[in-house]
Amino acid sequence: MEPPPPESEEELRLRARRLAGWTLSDLAGHLGERVPLDLRRAKGWAGEALERALGATSGSQPEPDFPHLGIELKSIPVGHDGLPRESTYVSTVPLIGHAGLRWEGSLVRRKLCRVLFIPVEGARDIPVPLRRIGSPLLWSPIPEEEAVLSRDFEELMEMVCLGEVERISAHYGTYLQIRPKAANARARTAGVGTDGRAIETLPRGFYLRATFTAGLLRRHFLLP
């Protein structure tokens, strides 16, 4: 049910390809689990179930899901048109001690360097157990995409380091954006305020815009 980590990229591709066409009910049965009938209290279930089925070294470590292969796994909820319904979480935003952090040395780059996207039907009118898993896409950013991602990252991190975290909204960034990533709006973590003073602020995460991932899927599949 839960295989060891795949030994090669090819093995991972084959495992993912085998899941295409399965429903979430099939996936749960394969893993010996129950499918949640409502995702409101199980938002990460599909993504975590795919990790288990593919042999990702689970856990919440800040590194790609398949560290030995340098591959990050992302399930992506798609509508009836096959296009993403949601943005994609990438990683936590380092809010302190990262002045001068460049794209090249970032966790965001390490994770986005190679990503296995697995589309999953996400239309709300399809009961969760009946939602189907799609064909996987092993993606790496083309130079033009990486250039934009790199610029977004460095511009956003510059704001963070200059003490402008509180001024950052999800409107900033072309492909990459910063949004809250916390249990609730009262959560607090250490950050830098104006004048470089320490502040307590809402934890944030980097996300890929849905319009960006839509572009990826369009490039590789026949989509509107």
Next chain:
DNA sequence: GCGTGATCATGA
């Protein structure tokens, strides 16, 4: 609280 997996719910 942190970092992971994300989707929900509502205001624009």
Next chain:
DNA sequence: TCATGATCACGC
């Protein structure tokens, strides 16, 4: 209608 800001669960 859709993206933003808010929220849910889990292991540690």
